[in-house]
Amino acid sequence: MPERELLALLACDPPGSMQQGCTRRRGQGAVGIAFETGSPQVIEDYATWPLALPSAAGRGIGAAMAVPLFAGGRGEGVLCVRRYEPTCWSERQLETLSLLASLVAPAMTAARMHADLEASEESFRAVYADAQDQLLALVREFGQHRTDPMDGGEPVSMSEHQALMELSSGEELSQTALAVRLRLEKSTISRLAVQMESRGWLERNRDTSDARLVRLRLTPRGRALARDLSAYRASKLQGMLSTIPEADRESVLQSLKVVIRALNRSPLRDADEAS
Numbered sequence: 001m002p003e004r005e006l007l008a009l010l011a012c013d014p015p016g017s018m019q020q021g022c023t024r025r026r027g028q029g030a031v032g033i034a035f036e037t038g039s040p041q042v043i044e045d046y047a048t049w050p051l052a053l054p055s056a057a058g059r060g061i062g063a064a065m066a067v068p069l070f071a072g073g074r075g076e077g078v079l080c081v082r083r084y085e086p087t088c089w090s091e092r093q094l095e096t097l098s099l100l101a102s103l104v105a106p107a108m109t110a111a112r113m114h115a116d117l118e119a120s121e122e123s124f125r126a127v128y129a130d131a132q133d134q135l136l137a138l139v140r141e142f143g144q145h146r147t148d149p150m151d152g153g154e155p156v157s158m159s160e161h162q163a164l165m166e167l168s169s170g171e172e173l174s175q176t177a178l179a180v181r182l183r184l185e186k187s188t189i190s191r192l193a194v195q196m197e198s199r200g201w202l203e204r205n206r207d208t209s210d211a212r213l214v215r216l217r218l219t220p221r222g223r224a225l226a227r228d229l230s231a232y233r234a235s236k237l238q239g240m241l242s243t244i245p246e247a248d249r250e251s252v253l254q255s256l257k258v259v260i261r262a263l264n265r266s267p268l269r270d271a272d273e274a275s
Helices: 028-039 054-058 091-142 156-165 175-184 185-198 220-242 247-265 267-274
Strands: 007-009 023-025 041-043 061-069 073-082 145-147 150-155 202-206 216-217
Touching: 023 028, 023 061, 028 041, 028 061, 028 073, 041 073, 041 175, 061 091, 073 091, 073 156, 145 156, 145 220, 150 156, 156 185, 175 185, 175 216, 185 202, 185 216, 185 267
Parallel strands: none
Antiparallel strands: 007 023, 041 061, 061 073, 145 150, 202 216
16 A cells, blocks of 8 residues: 555465454555565564564464565565564575565556556546436537527537637638638538528638639628627626636646647547548
């Protein structure tokens, strides 16, 4: 448990010989000292060892040997053996336990990384599901437009709204240029332009120097609608921000910027631009 700097018992042999949930702090007992110092701890007579833990001595521990588990310079745990009578541990026994520790440590590292990855993936899935819901709610809230924002009127689609905003400056754009700005297919823009023309919002004119190009500009009715929609959207955004505590508004804005930057770097968007 790195966040609490605790060493927790994972397994023991024979099973049940140690209390379930047993923990040691760094520097506590043979296990904690081995982990803290990175050096094996060899205790031949536990009862007379100055750093003996009363709980271990009370269980009758007579001798112990603890070897730290290190992999890639990172401490992963401790391997410990104990006996219920004082024991003169041999050099060969220490070498054998150290060798076993060198084999166990990488396996523990791999297990920890796998567990961390699974936890990370689970966390990502939860965040993704929540983000998807929140983004859809935001799109629905700001994507609902009508020809008369205050008193209803005919619905205005998201694509129509975006086209109105792009053309509201009075700039005349070709269908191809509008398709690039809205990131829509040329055929989609063509159908959109015909639809907006039929609603009296748009004029479509052939380019005088290139008859293959169709240029678009808003009619007076289209410009008036664009102004109304822009004013309504600004009012709606202002109303939303007014409900957010002033101390939180800057963090909300920064969060939106992070989302926009992430969308701009999206592989899916890059693929759309390349197609």
